[in-house]
Amino acid sequence: MNTTNLIRLVTLAAIWGGSFLFMRISAPVLGPALLIEYRVLFAALFLALVGWFLKKRLDLATHWKHYLILGLFNSALPFLLFAFAARTLSASVLSVLNATAPMWGALLGAAWSRQRVSLRVVFGLVAGTAGVALLVGFDSVAARPGAGVAIAAALCAAFCYSVASLYAKSAKAVEPFANAHGSMWASVLLVLPVLPFVPAPSQPTAGIMAAVLALGVLCSGIAYLLYFRLIAEVGTTSALTVTFLNPVFGILWGALFLGEVVGWYTVAGSAIVLLGTAFVTGFVPRLRSPATTFQTK
Structure with missing residues (x-):
């Protein structure tokens, strides 16, 4: 990976790590439905402008x-x-829970294809689970009302990414920019029916709307362009290393701008989750004990 692509990778991690900061700022004010409708709409409009400039078609x-x-x-x-x-949860905790997506993907992929799961993957899954337990078990956010449901929701969100990844591998090949652009407009339509059932708790300020705009244009639109450029330049495997950097920036931005506490459990839990992700995704050497495997059902 050359210097330019390394800069792209770090920039992407900083942007995606910032998405949890912006959500933490705006979600209590707008509520989840209106916030995400704004996010995907701003992203879709930005990508539509880029698509028009680059003469990219969606072929709906x-x-x-x-x-x-x-x-x-x-x-x-x-x-x-x-x-x-x-x-409910801090930006730090959200960013680490998001890093479990590759682990869910490995488990789901093995179950779907009925493939053997190696000792390396099993170790990674166990380590990742232990890291999450350590992080949320000692963090003060775990004591907040509704924290258990919020943690489950964040883990389900990470699981959704693994479902999308598994689907994308088996789906008909579509140009990467069209995937990003088309899926954003689809998301606008999908979130729209939820709005009447989840009203916004209060009126947003200019600062809140600025955070939402950044979440849509920067963390969705521009981030997708960077990500797909990285895939084209260095391949999917190298681009996936952004997974290891996202929590670093999520924790950093939460500490700098929201005053979130970074305790020993934050560092230790995050490191264990990332270690587990490294084993599951194959960024560490395969453990040599082929007899110790199990068949998923």
Whole structure:
């Protein structure tokens, strides 16, 4: 990976780590539904402008079902779940829970294809679970009312990303920019029916709307462009290393701008989760004990 792509990778991690900061700021005011409707709408409009400038077509007549499925599991549903969790949990905890997505993906992929799960993956799953337990068990947010439901929602959001990844591997190939653009418009339609059932708690200020705009344009629109450029330049495996950097920035931004406490359990829990993710995704050498595997059902 050259210096330019390394800068892109770190920038992407900083942006995606910041998404939890912006959600933590705006979710208690707007509520999850209105916040995410704004987020995907701003992202869709930004990508539409980019698509118009680059003369990129969506080909809705052919791919509309694909965009709806991808929009549901890669944007609308996980965004809503994270926004719901952001009313209670800190940006630090949210960013670490998000890092469990590759672990869910490995487990779901093995179950779907009925493949053997290696000792390396099993170790990674156990380590990741232990890291999450350590993080939320000692963090003060775990004592807040509704924290258990919020943690479950954040983990379900990470699981949704793994579903989207599994679907994308088996779906008909669509140009990456079209995937990002089309799924954002699909998310706008999917979130819209939820709005009447989840009203906004209060009126947003200019600062809140600025955070929402950043969440949509920066953390969704621009971030997608950076991510797909990275995939094109260095491949999917190298681009996935952003998973290891997101929590670093999520914790950093939470501490700097929201005054969130970074305790020993934050550092230790995050490190264990990232270690587990590294084992599950294959960024560490395979453990040598092929006899110790199990078959998923």
